[in-house]
Amino acid sequence: xxxxxxxxxxxxxxxxxxxxxxxxxxxxxxxxxxxxxxxxxxxxxxxxxxxxxxxxxxxxxxxxxxxxxxxxxxxxxxxxxxxxxxxxxxxxxxxxxxxxxxxxxxxxxxxxxxxxxxxxxxxxxxxxxxxxxxxxxxxxxxxxxxxxxxxxxxxxxxxxxxxxxxxxxxxxxxxxxxxxxxxxxxxxxxxxxxxxxxxxxxxxxxxxxxxxxxxxxxxxxxxxxxxxxxxxxxxxxxxxxxxxxxxxxxxxxxxxxxxxxxxxxxxxxxxxxxxxxxxxxxxxxxxxxxxxxxxxxxxxxxxxxxxxxxxxxxxxxxxxxxxxxxxxxxxxxxxxxxxxxxxxxxxxxxxxxx
Numbered sequence: 001x002x003x004x005x006x007x008x009x010x011x012x013x014x015x016x017x018x019x020x021x022x023x024x025x026x027x028x029x030x031x032x033x034x035x036x037x038x039x040x041x042x043x044x045x046x047x048x049x050x051x052x053x054x055x056x057x058x059x060x061x062x063x064x065x066x067x068x069x070x071x072x073x074x075x076x077x078x079x080x081x082x083x084x085x086x087x088x089x090x091x092x093x094x095x096x097x098x099x100x101x102x103x104x105x106x107x108x109x110x111x112x113x114x115x116x117x118x119x120x121x122x123x124x125x126x127x128x129x130x131x132x133x134x135x136x137x138x139x140x141x142x143x144x145x146x147x148x149x150x151x152x153x154x155x156x157x158x159x160x161x162x163x164x165x166x167x168x169x170x171x172x173x174x175x176x177x178x179x180x181x182x183x184x185x186x187x188x189x190x191x192x193x194x195x196x197x198x199x200x201x202x203x204x205x206x207x208x209x210x211x212x213x214x215x216x217x218x219x220x221x222x223x224x225x226x227x228x229x230x231x232x233x234x235x236x237x238x239x240x241x242x243x244x245x246x247x248x249x250x251x252x253x254x255x256x257x258x259x260x261x262x263x264x265x266x267x268x269x270x271x272x273x274x275x276x277x278x279x280x281x282x283x284x285x286x287x288x289x290x291x292x293x294x295x296x297x298x299x300x301x302x303x304x305x306x307x308x309x310x311x312x313x314x315x316x317x318x319x320x321x322x323x324x325x326x327x328x329x330x331x332x333x334x335x336x337x338x339x340x341x342x343x344x345x346x347x348x349x350x351x352x353x354x
Contacts (some may be wrong), residue, residue, distance in 0.1 A: 001261070001289045003304075004312035006077060006320060008333050011261050011276060013038070015290055020230070028223045035223035036069070039077035042216040044080025045317060047208055048340045049325055050190035052197055058085040059185055060213030073213040079310050081317075082212075083205075094306055099207070101129040101155045101183065108134065114143045121149045129153040129183060132168070143166050153206070153265070155183040162199040162304035167284065169202040169296040175258050183207055226254045246348045255341055256348045262286035271319050277338035 003068035013034055016023050026211055045058045060079040062068030083138060084097030102120050110116040113135060121128045128151040132140035138160060140294075146149060154172075156164055160183050172180050181204035183192035184196070189211035210216055226247065230241040238341050244256035258279035264272045264286045275283055279290075304312075323331035 002291060002309075002312065003182060004309040004316060005289060006271075006316050006333075007038070007261075007268060008274065008335050010335055011274065011303035012259055012290065015279075017258070023170075030222055031225055033072075035221040037072055037079075038223075039215045039221040040073045040076035040213065041080035041313070043125060043212055043218075043219075044082050045313065045329060046190045047193065047206070047212060049317075050193040050197075050327060052208055054197075055083045056081065057135075057183075057205060057207045058082050058087065058212055059099075059207040059211075060211075061087045063210040064213040064283065065105060070213060074273040075306070076211055078306060079313055080308070081313065086207075093109075096306070099129075100242040102131040104131065104134050104157075107131065113140060114147075117143060117147060121147065121151070125149070127152055129155060129158065130154045133158050133164075137164050138167060138171070141171045144180075145171060145177060150177060151180050153181040153183050153205070157184075157186045161186065161203075162191035162196050162201040164205050165196075165201045181205060185209065187211070224254075227259050228254070228259070244348045246345060246352070248349060248353065253345075255337070255345050257341070257344055259290075259341065263289055265319065269319055270321055271274070271333075272334055273334035275336045275338055278340050278344065281338055281340055283338075309320060 001007055007013055014030065016026065016030070041153070044056070044058075058074050060073060060077075061067070064070035064073055070087055070339040071090045071093065074087040074096060076084035077085065077091075078094070078096045084099050085091065085256050086098065086100050087096075088098055090096050101117065104341055106120065107113055110119065117130050120130065128149055130140075130144055130151050130153070132154045133145065133156050134140070136239045137156060141154070144154060153221070154168065156168065164184050165184060168182060172178070172182075182202060184201070184203045185207035187210065188208045193206055207323075227242050227245050229242045232243050233239075234241050242257070245256045246256040258283065260279045261276055262275040262277060262281075262283045264275070264283075265303065266272050275286065294300060319329065320333070324333050
């Protein structure tokens with residue numbers, strides 16, 4: 001499926017055809033790459049949905065399961081709708097916008113908090129975003145409003161974020177700093193963001209770390225890589241014919257044969273349902289989601305830019321019914337199984353089981 005396409009339980013994201021050993025060698029790498037980034041992009045999309053138009057930034061590399069995981073999580077988070085990342089390597093490697101503020105240690109390394117603020121503003125005059133909760137948040141705001149510069153933003157990382165953000169906004173506005181944005185961080189997830197906005201917290205940007213790069217509440221995507229057909233020499237002939245395979249163990253059965261996913265949309269453009277079917281089937285008025293990207297070891301189409309994929313994510317998510325995008329108890333998106341595929345499963349079951 002093109003990267004950025006919503007996919008649902010039981011549907012194939014990728015189909016690999018090749019000599020048995022070659023197809024087997026890539027299993028671990030493909031599963032690790034696809035399932036991890038799909039999981040993080042999904043989490044990012046949930047955070048962006050919860051933010052109701054406010055910006056969401058990836059701040060999670062220090063909590064990632066290794067430096068490379070942090071870089072790949074930044075990529076996936078950007079595709080899922082985040083504005084950017086604090087991971088500079090991801091910015092260099094993928095061209096993702098980078099965001100950052102002062103560290104608590106930078107402030108504590110100076111004798112006075114206001115000295116740290118002034119020094120940071122001198123070093124980064126175009127991107128003055130000040131961390132104001134190291135000692136006393138409200139006293140820090142007083143120092144900010146008396147600075148010579150007009151900060152681009154201030155960040156809150158602890159305390160009652162709803163109440164503090166409201167008071168900080170009041171003080172900034174009273175000083176004429178209407179354009180100074182409020183960034184909030186500190187163990188945020190989509191539910192914490194929802195609660196803050198329900199309390200009318202005047203937050204402009206949410207910086208999310210642990211919950212995003214580890215997908216903390218759902219830290220693994222159960223992707224599998226299964227053999228579905230083997231081509232074998234015809235007895236006494238020259239042709240190779242498919243022998244379909246499937247797994248029948250309880251709660252882990254698989255469908256045999258090469259498959260395709262067909263997506264149906266209604267008159268208003270909203271997606272209505274998918275059909276999981278055999279690769280050779282056709283359903284009028286639907287879109288085939290699996291597309292060939294490699295043949296004989298070479299790509300058959302150029303790799304799209306991250307911004308192109310990101311826009312595909314945005315468009316596709318907007319075409320899912322709002323009830324499917326609910327953060328709590330979402331509606332199940334309908335995935336049907338074609339009659340031909342269901343019959344093929346029964347045929348293989350009868351041939352395989354005694």
